[in-house]
Amino acid sequence: MTHYTHTRLGEDRRVTIPAKVCTRLGLAAGEPLVLEEDHGTLRLIPCGHLLRDVQAAFAPYHTPGESLVDELIAERRAEAARE
DSSP: OOOOOOOOBOTTSOBOOOHHHHHHHTOOTTOOEEEEEETTEEEEEEHHHHHHHHHHHHGGGOOTTOOHHHHHHHHHHHHHHHO
16 A cells, blocks of 8 residues: 655755654664665665565575575585595
8 A cells, every 4th residue: 555645855864754654664763774766766665675575586496494504514515525
């Protein structure tokens, strides 16, 4: 659902996000945000949302229980043993 809320750019070029928006999105003070600029439009995206989207995009390529880190460590140890 799209919500529109008005705010202003302050003299120090800061934007205040209204409390009701923060509450609705579960944002806390100090929350990292990404500012996306696209064809004259600005969009603020919580970093947690971006992380969730990236994880969802890669989920089809991940096998539950599989650890690529453990696999890499095992490969490196095998290489070291061969040397």
